Amino acid sequence: MNKKATQSTLAQDLKALALDGVNEINVDVGETEVVVNPDKLIEVATALRDQLHFEQLIDVCGVDYLLYGKDEWNTDTSAAEGFSRGVAAGTAVGRMSFGDEVEPLADGESRFASVYQLLSLKNNRRLRVKVFANDNEFPVVPSVTEIWSSAEWPERESFDLLGIHYEGHPDLRRLLTDYGFVGHPFRKDFPLIGNVEMRYDPQKKRVIYEPVTIEPRVLVPRVIRKTTRKVPDVADDSTSAESDAAESKADA
């Protein structure tokens, strides 16, 4: 119950602050999320740190929304010959190989987002901040390294893996991939099997890179089924279930 109270006050606090650039405030599964305009990110983040005491930036995560909501197997509607089958594979994750094209997003839809997990030790609550980059071809998001030093590496990681550019980052280099790596592997149009493979060539007496020879292989097709959450609010229900259990024990 307590948890719910703090969460709703967080949404209320955010509304009360009425920060310029906050487009949406969502509360789901007991978590609060704000969607922020990239141009206003620095101002909003500074206000969140100084006024709502989000002292810690826990994580930065880049997301590529290119294939969001796309499945390989239609489970809702059946034709005369029955349901569709997962064998007619599309360009889902793991199915692609080098050079395969993915249908681009419609105009006005943002492809890349940068998601920040914030933690306030003072108020003991969490907040998720989401920023959609404006340009799908060359996504740019301002860097929050000036506000939280811990953003330095995760922003580098996000740049490396998804190609999101963090403007104002002091040292935006690749972090996790190999020296001389080409491409951004966590983009949805990057093949799971990669583009090149490496081996030692005994003739040339050195390590060489070649195009991959393995076939993309996915055993389980991606399906989307309409499911609903069993319990609407996890935190709320667990406490009530516990008290129920305690009561029944006392009865016994």
Added chain:
Amino acid sequence: MPEIRNYTLNFGPQHPAAHGVLRLILEMDGEVIDRADPHVGLLHRGTEKLAESKPYNQTIGYMDRLDYVSMMCNEHGYVLAIEKLLGIEVPERAQYIRVMFDEVTRILNHLMWIGAHGLDVGAMSMFLYAFREREDLMDCYEAVSGARLHATYYRPGGVARDLPDSMPQYEASRFRSKSEAAKQNEARQGSMLDFLEDFTNRFPGCVDEYETLLTDNRIWKQRLVSIGVVSPERALQLGFTGAMLRGSGVEWDLRKKQPYEVYNRMKFDIPVGTNGDCYDRYLVRMEEMRQSNSIIQQCIAWLRNNPGPVLTEDHKIAPPRRADMKGDMESLIHHFKLFTEGFCLPAGEAYAAIEAPKGEFGAYLISDGANKPYRLKVRAPGFYHLASLNEMVQGHMLSDVVAVIGTQDIVFGEVDR
């Protein structure tokens, strides 16, 4: 006049004190570090991308391989995120088992840490003592899951199976006489809980033994006191969590502050440091081992008296019993669908965090309603600790770099993912 230049030193990736595959580029002014640039990613396997191509349950095994000395805690964070999105209840007994194994894992991790840290700084025998105790705990892992390291034991909705009634026994062989085997089997006659209880009774004595060797040891203190000092403000700024944050004097433990599973029913204390140096972090972790030991004892006491289910009865999420599948059509269908397609999560996002031995381990899950995650982001504590290495070693000697890496408790499985 000869030109005076900084000397650039390459440390690793094959250096035994680099705790795996860390490559450090050190700019040295004499023997003093000017700048440290860690090059990571040599163990990058793209776990998060692999997860996107697999049903949810098939990724649990990958979680073990992130921080490969605190396996079950990683599974726990991932499984919690799934449960949060599904909105399912975990049976009480499973929650106790999870808490118990989280603490077993914490001891496993801290033993590995004290062994490696001691070895780096020159206390060779620590490694041997720590591994002696680790062996018993890994036997518990094996008894419960069949694997000593990569258990894949936690499942959405509970744990894979209940605690076993017997422990595997040593057999006499060319290398082990009958009497030796009998001696080793002495504690293994009862159930797994008996074995673990026997361990928890012994273990505080073992920690005392380590402390006798190290806590007041002159060389140990010379290597750790006032090395790698981090102020509480900087610790927060740098995203420190776990023992690294507590060593700097910030009282923050998710088990207390945002309790998950049944941690709110456990009695334990949070040790906190004062100076924020390597020695304080050492003391914090030693105390954490004692606290974990007490939590395990509390769990054992509860688990002995409260039998019950350990996996949710919702067969859309967890497979039905094997015996039911033989006769019950419904169970057969559930089993088939679960293992050919998996279960779908409602669309949405969830972030679940647990207090892993190294700090806050979080799993951020984005689902678009499919049977596979749309995006999984693992928040690894070690990643943020290593990012601060440059700041922590500036102005220190080369030999202190090794002490700082040791105190950060770095494991590359989770840093590189």
